[in-house]
Amino acid sequence: MxxxxxxxxxxxxxxxxxxxxxxxxxxxxxxxxxxxxxxxxxxxxxxxxxxxxxxxxxxxxxxxxxxxxxxxxxxxxxxxxxxxxxxxxxxxxxxxxxxxxxxxxxxxxxxxxxxxxxxxxxxxxxxxxxxxxxxxxxxxxxxxxxxxxxxxxxxxxxxxxxxxxxxxxxxxxxxxxxxxxxxxxxxxxxxxxxxxxxxxxxxxxxxxxxxxxxxxxxxxxxxxxxxxxxxxxxxxxxxxxxxxxxxxxxxxxxxxxxxxxxxxxxxxxxxxxxxxxxxxxxxxxxxxxxxxxxxxxxxxxxxxxxxxxxxxxxxxxxxxxxxxxxxxxxxxxxxxxxxxxxRRAENINIAGKRMSLADLNIKLNSIPGIEDGIFYCPTNKEETKRLMALVVAPTLSTSDIRKALRQMIDPVFLPRPLIKLNKLPRNDTGKLPVEAVNSILKEYTEVVENY
Missing domain, CATH: 3.40.50.12780 (ANL, N-terminal domain)
Structure with missing residues (x-):
């Protein structure tokens, strides 16, 4: 050329x-x-x-x-x-x-x-x-x-x-x-x-x-x-x-x-x-x-x-x-x-065990019946990390999803809570803006705080 x-x-x-x-x-x-x-x-x-x-x-x-x-x-x-x-x-x-x-x-x-x-x-x-x-x-x-x-x-x-x-x-x-x-x-x-x-x-x-x-x-x-x-x-x-x-x-x-x-x-x-x-x-x-x-x-x-x-x-x-x-x-x-x-920000260390959010997302989306899903890692006031997950899976229950994840990942990485949605708020390139994810989590504040 x-x-x-x-x-x-x-x-x-x-x-x-x-x-x-x-x-x-x-x-x-x-x-x-x-x-x-x-x-x-x-x-x-x-x-x-x-x-x-x-x-x-x-x-x-x-x-x-x-x-x-x-x-x-x-x-x-x-x-x-x-x-x-x-x-x-x-x-x-x-x-x-x-x-x-x-x-x-x-x-x-x-x-x-x-x-x-x-x-x-x-x-x-x-x-x-x-x-x-x-x-x-x-x-x-x-x-x-x-x-x-x-x-x-x-x-x-x-x-x-x-x-x-x-x-x-x-x-x-x-x-x-x-x-x-x-x-x-x-x-x-x-x-x-x-x-x-x-x-x-x-x-x-x-x-x-x-x-x-x-x-x-x-x-x-x-x-x-x-x-x-x-x-x-x-x-x-x-x-x-x-x-x-x-x-x-x-x-x-x-x-x-x-x-x-x-x-x-x-x-x-x-x-x-x-x-x-x-x-x-x-x-x-x-x-x-x-x-x-x-x-x-x-x-x-x-x-x-x-x-x-x-x-x-x-x-x-x-x-x-x-x-x-x-x-x-x-x-x-x-x-x-x-x-x-x-991503540097996506490397998770929980109880001395390490994994990336990218790997977790690949495993989550490989479960039959899941149409879309992500792991998310906010921090609480004590700055200890806990994982959550947002999923689109009309035919699966949260118990079904957790059972499948237990076969793939260490229990410390299981999401708590796991929130089912009709659709994830992705933009035109398929990415999830942090503001959109945080907006969803605000709607589920009571669910999150009960965990």
Whole structure:
């Protein structure tokens, strides 16, 4: 894959497509060319208010990409909250007072006919140092934290990610995702990857694997699905028909080898798992059915300082490396490979016995009849740890679940209490924000205190 020499350019193109008549997207089964897309971008740019910040809440990925690009052209900064609750949006607007919210229904029907002869359009270039977006961590380990992203950094990272996934520039691919574009995983792969690699954005969001069969694909184009373990588990359990994919990609949580093996057989495609975070985006990849070793992206390095691990990534403007502290424990194998050993905050020590919440969650969700579940470890006033569990298991009693867990784990790790719910409050990437879990526990305060 031929890449851009980022050190010699001050500006980088908005999209990498080589011909304005090339397909850019499929919107509700309607093909959209690059010329259509740019016409819409310039049209919407004229409508943007003078506010410095644009809160882009569009769920339609085509409208999201048009608004995102129009903001780029006008040097406006896109804000992407970790959720769109009223409280979160009010807090965001109180912090960024010069901001305005845009949703799908606020954007007019697009696809404007453009007179190429009277006013030829060209692909715009953006300063690589331009601040493009501020987005937030998921809040699964505490208060959501904002991170700034610059255009050159995002373009470079898109190409590194494509290389790690074995994809080629201008390959005939369409991108389908089940995740929201307001999260780093969705922004990177549903929007930036196709824009920077010349692929097609598809705005449809499949819920079942069978839905993928109805998504149109242009002649000679293949489909890549970016999803999460939560969605992929639904695909595996609730569908009988599976399309053949070019590639299947999972991120945001641990994927079991058993589920990965099942999915590769059903979709007749390799499944690649991504390890990443909001701070850095995609960091490493692995084919889950073949290895538990993660492979770092090109030119990325790891550094261990006592029990802390840091990611070192190349900087666009200096010879210095960017240094990002990781939230996980790692076992470094060599300069490019490591084994993920779980989050530092998730390592539990009870009565001198150790286990990680990640391992406990894998065992919990392997019990037949459990549709979803997590272990959770709050602390009481004496700071002694006790485990709780939230589960979705319509056909099982709490006694059934505890009996199954006793066969798998030491009794000191049995959850007390074990709370059954109709649904866990996961966000669009399948993660559980701490605030949402604490809200559930407040509703069960009496149950918790009686244990």
């Amino acid at each position: 031929k890449g851009i020499n980022f050190n010699t350019l001050d500006k980088l193109p908005l999209i990498s497509h080589t011909d304005l008549q090339n397909l850019f997207a499929f919107k509700n089964n309607q093909p959209i060319t690059c010329l259509d897309f740019l016409s819409d971008v310039y049209f919407l740019a004229e409508l943007l208010p003078k506010s410095k910040y644009i809160i882009n809440l569009c769920e339609d990925r085509y409208k999201f990409s048009v608004l995102f690009s129009a903001a780029l052209l006008c040097n406006r900064i896109t804000l992407l909250p970790n959720n769109n609750s009223s409280q979160s949006l009010q807090q965001l607007q109180s912090e960024f007072t010069d901001s305005i919210i845009w949703r799908d229904n606020q954007i007019p029907d697009l696809i404007h006919q453009h007179d190429v002869n009277s006013n030829p359009l060209t692909i715009p270039s953006i300063n690589k140092d331009q601040l493009v977006v501020i987005l937030y961590t998921s809040g699964s380990t505490g208060k959501p934290i904002p991170w700034k992203k610059y255009w050159g950094e995002l373009v470079q990272h898109s190409q590194l990610t494509a290389k790690a996934l074995g994809l080629n520039l201008q390959e005939k691919l369409q991108i389908v995702t089940t995740v929201a574009t307001q999260h780093m995983y969705g922004l990177e792969h549903a929007i930036l990857l196709p824009m920077q690699m010349g692929y097609i954005i598809n705005n449809l969001k499949p819920f079942f694997a069978g839905d993928l069969i109805t998504i149109p694909s242009p002649v000679n184009y293949k489909t890549i699905l970016f999803s999460t373990p939560l969605h992929l588990k639904l695909f595996a359990e609730n569908s009988n028909r599976y399309p053949t994919l070019r590639l299947l990609v999972s991120a945001t949580a641990h994927l079991t080898t058993e589920l990965a093996t099942s999915l590769e057989k059903k979709f007749k495609a390799i499944l690649i798992e991504i390890y990443g975070c909001t701070e850095a985006g995609c960091i490493a990849t692995r084919q889950t059915t073949q290895t538990n070793h993660w492979l770092l992206l090109s030119n990325y390095q790891l550094e261990q300082v006592v029990n802390n691990y840091y990611l070192l990534t190349p900087s666009l403007n200096t010879k210095k490396l960017n240094r990002i502290k990781l939230a996980d424990h790692l076992q470094i194998i060599d300069s490019q490979h490591f084994i993920l050993q779980g």
